[in-house]
Amino acid sequence: MEDKIICGCYKVTKNTIVDAIKNGAETVEKVGEVTKAGTGCGNCKNSIQAIIDEVKGNEIVCGCYKVTKAQIIDAIKNGANTVEKVGEVTKAGTGCGNCKNSIQAIIDEVNGSSPKKEKGFFKRFFCK
Ligand code: FES
Ligand code: FES
Structure with missing residues (x-):
């Protein structure tokens, strides 16, 4: 999986978000608690949700x-x-x-x- 910055506010990469989801952060809010992604301007929240769907789809x-x-x-x-x-x-x-x-x-x-x-x-x- 390629690694790119998803949350510009906190420079959080896709791999970091995927790891958080795999460790149980299954909502945008929980990903934010663990990684800070999405807790700034909020513009990346849709992208975070898409990653959650993608990761859970592979379950x-x-x-x-x-x-x-x-x-x-x-x-x-x-x-x-x-x-x-x-x-x-x-x-x-x-x-x-x-x-x-x-x-x-x-x-x-x-x-x-x-x-x-x-x-x-x-x-x-x-x-x-
Ligand atoms: S880009 Fe993620 S909170 Fe602003
Ligand atoms: S787990 Fe699906 S049939 Fe056994």
Whole structure:
């Protein structure tokens, strides 16, 4: 991956941002906390979001067949709108089946329907 300055304000490079994302900074705000990128003029925030999407797209969703999120999104965009159809195209979900919920979540994400939020999430988040 080429290294170039993404955030001119703080001279933060793409590789630094990618490292931060891989270490768990999965939002623009968290990347800012770790690297300062995006916390100045804010002009680079869209670029940071694009890098987050890119890095997360390379995530393996199906460990059995090493299928990435990006491959699953491609399949969905090409018409595979159920977990079974995604499996026919990519093999994801056709092994142990543990990734089926994740595939469904990606289908929901791509199709714009909001997946059901886990009950109690906000309560847990805000009431420590
Ligand atoms: S260019 Fe990144 S905050 Fe200004
Ligand atoms: S992790 Fe996807 S089928 Fe096993």
